[in-house]
Amino acid sequence: MESDRGVAQPGSAPASGAGGRWFKSSRPDQFPRWQIGVVGGGQCPPAVEHLAQATGEAIAQAGAVLICGGLGGVMSAAARGAHLAGGLTVGILPGSAHKDANAFVDVVIVTDMGHARNALVARSAHALIAFAGEYGTLSEIALALKIGIPVIALDHWTHLAGVVQAGTPGDAVALALASAERVHVCPR
Numbered sequence: 001m002e003s004d005r006g007v008a009q010p011g012s013a014p015a016s017g018a019g020g021r022w023f024k025s026s027r028p029d030q031f032p033r034w035q036i037g038v039v040g041g042g043q044c045p046p047a048v049e050h051l052a053q054a055t056g057e058a059i060a061q062a063g064a065v066l067i068c069g070g071l072g073g074v075m076s077a078a079a080r081g082a083h084l085a086g087g088l089t090v091g092i093l094p095g096s097a098h099k100d101a102n103a104f105v106d107v108v109i110v111t112d113m114g115h116a117r118n119a120l121v122a123r124s125a126h127a128l129i130a131f132a133g134e135y136g137t138l139s140e141i142a143l144a145l146k147i148g149i150p151v152i153a154l155d156h157w158t159h160l161a162g163v164v165q166a167g168t169p170g171d172a173v174a175l176a177l178a179s180a181e182r183v184h185v186c187p188r
Contacts, residue, residue: 038056071094118140126180
């Protein structure tokens with residue numbers, strides 16, 4: 001069966017901010033995609049920013065959707081990598097203003113929930129990739145592990161049981177996708 005992915009269909013609308021790509025809103029079952037969450041500090045050193053951007057790029061190249069908190073630091077770097085590689089990025093914001101999202105978020109979800117939005121980031125992902133961060137990042141990791149979402153880490157969180165370590169951004173994405181397939185069988 002030939003795929004009609006990316007082609008406008010009768011009754012469909014363009015995905016806002018998705019680079020002009022078209023998605024069938026009436027048949028979402030035809031486009032299942034893995035959703036990989038990326039979590040980490042709202043501020044980060046250049047080395048972590050570089051790893052996060054490369055991870056976002058690898059997520060897009062794998063055809064997955066990037067889910068993040070939508071703000072700065074690791075979130076912005078990962079979204080930039082995915083966005084520039086042609087991927088779809090979703091930012092789940094803690095506040096109520098769409099304008100607070102970083103420039104690389106295609107789909108902005110405002111929650112007005114503060115830190116409680118961390119549960120939405122963890123729950124929306126089929127797997128989570130974690131970078132260095134603080135208590136907010138730790139809460140996302142803990143929530144993901146509690147609800148059975150696989151967590152892969154790069155250069156951090158080595159002391160947490162259940163967190164799988166990866167050596168490179170590509171390895172992290174491969175592990176996240178393989179773990180998601182074992183846990184979820186299919187994206188939807």
